[in-house]
Amino acid sequence: MFRFLTAGESHGPCLTMIVEGLPAGLTVEKAIVDADLHRRQGGYGRGGRMKIEKDAIRFLAGVRHGKTLGSPVTMQIENLDWVNWNERMSAAPVEAEIDPVTRVRPGHADFTGSVKYSHDDVRNVIERSSSRETASRVAVGGLCRQYLAQFGIEIHSHVLSVANVTYETERALTADAYSVEMWSAVEQSPMRCADATLTEKMIARILEAKREGDTCGGVFEVVATGLPIGLGTFSQWDRRLSARLGMAMMSIPSVKGMEIGSGFAATRTTGSHVHDVLRHNEQGKWSHLTNNAGGIEGGISNGEPIVVRVGVKPIPTLARSLPSVDLATGENTDESRYERSDVCVVPAAGVVGEAMMAIVLTEALIEKFGGDSIEETLRNYHSFVQQY
Ligand SMILES: Cc1cc2nc3c(=O)[nH]c(=O)nc-3n(C[C@H](O)[C@H](O)[C@H](O)COP(=O)(O)O)c2cc1C
Numbered sequence: 001m002f003r004f005l006t007a008g009e010s011h012g013p014c015l016t017m018i019v020e021g022l023p024a025g026l027t028v029e030k031a032i033v034d035a036d037l038h039r040r041q042g043g044y045g046r047g048g049r050m051k052i053e054k055d056a057i058r059f060l061a062g063v064r065h066g067k068t069l070g071s072p073v074t075m076q077i078e079n080l081d082w083v084n085w086n087e088r089m090s091a092a093p094v095e096a097e098i099d100p101v102t103r104v105r106p107g108h109a110d111f112t113g114s115v116k117y118s119h120d121d122v123r124n125v126i127e128r129s130s131s132r133e134t135a136s137r138v139a140v141g142g143l144c145r146q147y148l149a150q151f152g153i154e155i156h157s158h159v160l161s162v163a164n165v166t167y168e169t170e171r172a173l174t175a176d177a178y179s180v181e182m183w184s185a186v187e188q189s190p191m192r193c194a195d196a197t198l199t200e201k202m203i204a205r206i207l208e209a210k211r212e213g214d215t216c217g218g219v220f221e222v223v224a225t226g227l228p229i230g231l232g233t234f235s236q237w238d239r240r241l242s243a244r245l246g247m248a249m250m251s252i253p254s255v256k257g258m259e260i261g262s263g264f265a266a267t268r269t270t271g272s273h274v275h276d277v278l279r280h281n282e283q284g285k286w287s288h289l290t291n292n293a294g295g296i297e298g299g300i301s302n303g304e305p306i307v308v309r310v311g312v313k314p315i316p317t318l319a320r321s322l323p324s325v326d327l328a329t330g331e332n333t334d335e336s337r338y339e340r341s342d343v344c345v346v347p348a349a350g351v352v353g354e355a356m357m358a359i360v361l362t363e364a365l366i367e368k369f370g371g372d373s374i375e376e377t378l379r380n381y382h383s384f385v386q387q388y
């Protein structure tokens with residue numbers, strides 16, 4: 001069984017992750033995890049906090065001489081901003097008078113979290129509801145990426161739209177639609193978008209929102225290639241790979257929708273245009289002529305790329321802030337609170353989406369192939385894939 005937990009406040013000293021269930025003997029490199037953390041910090045539209053943080057992990061447990069031990073892997077990321085917050089975030093009571101935050105931001109967890117936990121200082125909610133926590137998931141995903149590489153599985157993401165700036169035509173979802181060159185263009189783009197003209201338009205749209213004190217959302221796509229047939233199952237509702245990816249993607253703060261393969265577009269046409277015809281070639285390999293299913297049929301991977309598209313709402317914290325209510329007085333106010341904030345996080349959210357995909361696929365592979373050491377898992381994997 002694979003599972004993980006994360007802990008840490010946004011402006012506390014650090015983020016901590018415990019990952020259980022990775023097999024022993026897996027080579028894990030800090031540099032690969034750090035590269036993912038670095039990618040999550042980027043993307044045009046990020047705010048002042050990202051100039052302070054330089055996310056990197058420290059292994060605290062479970063890894064020796066570059067390989068997993070089979071015991072829980074513990075990692076830590078330092079919050080460099082903590083030095084500016086240590087009195088406000090002190091675990092011990094402090095002498096100083098610290099003004100509570102009392103005006104809630106529409107669209108954030110401020111209102112629901114304060115009512116639920118009976119907090120009269122919204123700061124107590126902001127700290128853990130903040131998407132700072134997504135750095136922890138990217139670190140866990142960075143370990144999973146290295147596990148998946150053992151099976152030839154790769155995961156990438158790219159941005160399809162920001163506000164109303166979007167690709168004009170539907171794109172094929174088959175393996176040939178995603179090339180090494182395309183992913184390299186994505187990594188060069190400040191918007192993580194393969195199309196240079198669209199990148200410029202997206203940046204212009206974000207700048208326009210910023211000038212108006214506003215924010216924007218958009219859509220990113222995550223693609224996993226090199227998958228075996230047989231991950232996930234229809235046997236119970238919560239074991240379907242599609243359902244597990246849905247939960248994983250929807251758990252990313254600010255995500256409001258997800259589709260698999262051709263998704264909602266498939267609802268606007270007929271079956272003969274949607275279902276992917278299966279072929280068996282002379283080498284005995286299975287393939288589909290199209291990939292509208294996005295690599296999953298009956299809750300099980302079918303060997304084609306898994307393709308999911310994820311919708312991100314605009315960031316809740318607006319420089320031109322929206323009307324609010326002061327929780328201390330119950331008064332309706334013209335403005336909620338504004339501190340520094342991101343304006344658009346669609347590229348960063350895509351990197352978090354990659355991590356969530358890596359986590360779900362790792363869990364599904366471990367479930368299917370087991371193995372207490374990576375050698376044992378690989379033996380099981382090869383014996384299964386050779387038989388189809
Ligand atoms: C990488 C990332 C960075 C974010 N940065 C901000 C931010 O700077 N300001 C903000 O108000 N919301 C930000 N958000 C979105 C909020 O965290 C999110 O909207 C909030 O937690 C409420 O959750 P919900 O939108 O899922 O309801 C960010 C989201 C992500 C994924």
Ligand SMILES: C=C(O[C@@H]1CC(C(=O)O)=C[C@@H](OP(=O)(O)O)[C@H]1O)C(=O)O
Pocket residue numbers: 010047048049050053129130131132133135253339340341342
């Ligand atoms: C810290 C991160 O994102 C933060 C997510 C976030 C929010 O409200 O979700 C608010 C901002 O935090 P701060 O108020 O400290 O500027 C973002 O910077 C990060 O992505 O690492």
